[in-house]
Each structure stands twice: as structure tokens, then as C-alpha cells.
Amino acid sequence: MTINTTYLTAPTADLTDLQDRFQPVFDKVAEGNVERERRRVLPHEQVRLLNDADFGKLRIPVERGGLGASLEQTFLLLADLGAADSNVAHIWRNHLAFVEDRLNAPVSDTNDAWIARFLDGEFVGGGWTEANNVTLANMTTTVTARDDHWVVTGSKYYATGSLYADWLDVIGRDSDGELVAALVRRTDPGVTLVDDWQGFGQRTTASGSARYDGVRAERGNVFPAAERFTYQPHFYQIAMLSVLTGITRAALRDGSAALADRKRNYPQGLAEKPTDDAQLLQVIGEVSADVFAAGAALGLSARSLDGIVAGRISGDDARARQRLIDAEVAVTQAQLVIIGSALRTTTNIFDALGASGVSEGFALDRHWRNARTLASHNPRVYKARILGDWLINAKDPVPDLAARGRGGQGD
Structure with a gap:
């Protein structure tokens, strides 16, 4: 038996209270949904509205400043948001997953900093999948150690939510060939995001291309992919x-x-x-x-x-x-x-x-x-x-x- 040394705690939230809290926000998100879909208007305002309402804090324990929701409650609320605007709901997928990953991580100064970022409303987008049939087994993106930091170089597709994000969660291989995940700021030099998603659905999720040309990642923002949460x-x-x-x-x-x-x-x-x-x-x-x-x-x-x-x-x-x-x-x-x-x-x-x-x-x-x-x-x-x-x-x-x-x- 192992003693829990992570940020995970038993959920304390009540689903009805959470629904009462967020449904008015979801109703605002729903406004203009059809027009955004028709004209491919990216919902920056709606994502920020949810962030300002603490939607990103759902899974963080109350004692650390969050709302203490269970996973079941979180996903039921995400379905409620999906009924309001499925594009906006999909945008939140990568952020919520990275929050869950850090909650599963050992308590440390580095991870304390990430919890604080989430509480401040900083948002995370995705950057794992590569185009042209590239898989985890033959991934070409590199995350290379250099002096006191890392350097990220490569291209991604299906980068859902990236245009709305403060941080991008990018997977690549280090010099030993091991998979690592690097967190870089969306505004860092060398980051290029393109809304070139060609699907006939989910047209405003910003699920297009992302390019990283020698982007700097700090030492505390690179994690072995093998240590990501098991589920x-x-x-x-x-x-x-x-x-x-x-x-x-x-x-x-x-x-x-x-x-x-x-x-x-x-x-x-x-x-x-x-x-x-x-x-x-x-x-x-x-x-x-x-x-x-x-x-x-x-x-x-x-x-x-x-x-x-x-x-x-x-x-x-x-x-x-x-x-x-x-x-x-x-x-x-x-x-x-x-x-x-x-x-x-x-x-x-x-x-x-x-x-x-x-x-x-x-x-x-x-x-x-x-x-x-x-x-x-x-x-x-x-x-x-x-x-x-x-x-x-x-x-x-x-x-x-x-x-x-x-x-x-x-x-």
C-alpha cells in the first residue's frame, strides 16, 4: 500500500450546486452559437467567460482553491456545456486533461506553481498528434536539453484549443529517444499556430496546425510521458x-x-x-x-x-x-x-x-x-x-x- 503524495483528494462538491453555478454561464456561451458556427467565428470570448467563472478549477480540491468536483461531475458538466456549444466544450478537453495530470503528480514546488497557474486562469491547449500517419513510435518532434532549459522543434496537427491557450502541451522525443511532454507558452518565439482545420464539423475548435521552431521550455515544464496519469x-x-x-x-x-x-x-x-x-x-x-x-x-x-x-x-x-x-x-x-x-x-x-x-x-x-x-x-x-x-x-x-x-x- 502506497501513501498518497499527490494533489488528489476525495471530491467534496455537490452536482446540483455546480449545475446551478454554471448553467447561467453555459446559457451565455450558447448565445450566438449558430452564427459562430455559420461564419466560423472563433469563440475566444466564450472560452474566457468560462475561465473567469472558474470552470478550469473544477477538479482542484477546495483546500487548494478549487471546486472539489469528482470526475463524474466534471464530465456531466462538460456535457451540459456541449449542449450549449459543442465546439467550446471540445476546446476544454486538453486543458482539463493537463489539470488532471498535475493533480496526479507528486507534490512539489514545480507542481505547486502549475496549480497556481490553473487558479489564475491560465489555459492549456494540446500538441500531441502529428500529421502524415506519424505515431508515438516514430514521432519526429524533438525536445532537446540545452544548458538550463529545453528546446522544442517539430510540427503538430489536431492542436485543439491552442489558439485560445496560454500554454501548449507538446510531446516529443529527447536525445535518448524517450517521450517527454514539454509545456511552452503560446506567445513564445518560434510558436506558429494556424487555423487550417478542414473538417466539416467542429469548425471553431482551432484543431489545426502548430509549428515549433526552437521554442524554449523551462526545466520545470518538461515531464516524462511515461509518468502521465494512467487513465x-x-x-x-x-x-x-x-x-x-x-x-x-x-x-x-x-x-x-x-x-x-x-x-x-x-x-x-x-x-x-x-x-x-x-x-x-x-x-x-x-x-x-x-x-x-x-x-x-x-x-x-x-x-x-x-x-x-x-x-x-x-x-x-x-x-x-x-x-x-x-x-x-x-x-x-x-x-x-x-x-x-x-x-x-x-x-x-x-x-x-x-x-x-x-x-x-x-x-x-x-x-x-x-x-x-x-x-x-x-x-x-x-x-x-x-x-x-x-x-x-x-x-x-x-x-x-x-x-x-x-x-x-x-x-
């Missing part, structure tokens, strides 16, 4: 599933409002008014069931990560591996449930609306485009097979992507 892949995946869950809610909300406004029904309809048509109401009811399933899967899978944290806090090392496997299974099952729900919801809602539902004024297509884009980041096509192999053959489902030479952090 990091699960955290990244659930964050994405939170956004997808939010999209299902948004599709139900906006589709229901569009049906309620319909005045004319088709000749084949069962009632003169669309709102009295049993078949159209059935569509809404079925969509609502998918929304319910997504929310339930999100909560249960996120709770499995809280189990990992509880074991870490208590020093129960004996079951650490089993808790990680349990989380892998739960998150993978949730991925299948939530992606399926999101794609059905954002498609089937149109069956209740007719031709008027495709009006650009409603912009309901954004929900499908955003859901389809997010669902493509970590392909679900392999997931059911992995689950079956675990359930039938007891093959460990926890991937070692770096060792297999196939993986990265995910898009």
Missing part, C-alpha cells in the same frame, strides 16, 4: 463522449422546438397538426431514449475513473490494474452507446420535421456534422471486437499503443 487515454475519450452527449441533448432540444413550431402536416399524417401526430411524437420519444442512454453511459463510465482516483488516494495498489481494466471496459462500452445514440439522434430528428427541418435558419445540420466529426476521432469500428475478446478470451483490453507502434493520444 489519461480514458480521460480524453470520456471528454469527447461528454461533448457527444451534449450534442444529443441539443439535437433533441432544437428538433423538439422546430416540431412545436410546425403548423402544417403532410397529407399522409395522422393528424392535422404535426404536434398531434402520433408518429411524429414517437420519433421525438425515441430520440429522447437515445439521449437518456447517452447520459447514463457517460455517468457510469466517468464513475469508473473516480474509482481509479479513489484507489490512488487510499493507496490500494493491489487492485490498481483491475480498476484500469474496468475503466477501459466501461469507457469502451460507453463509446459504442454514445456514438450510436449521437448519430441516430442527429439523423432521426429530421424525420419529425419534414423539409422545413433542413432550413439553414435552424442549422440542425451542425449537430450531425459535429457528432460525425467527433465520432471519427477514435474509430468505434474496433471497439466491440476488443470487448468481445476480453469477455470471451480474457485478452487484456487496455492498449499499449506506443509499444505497438500504432498509436498517439488520439486526434
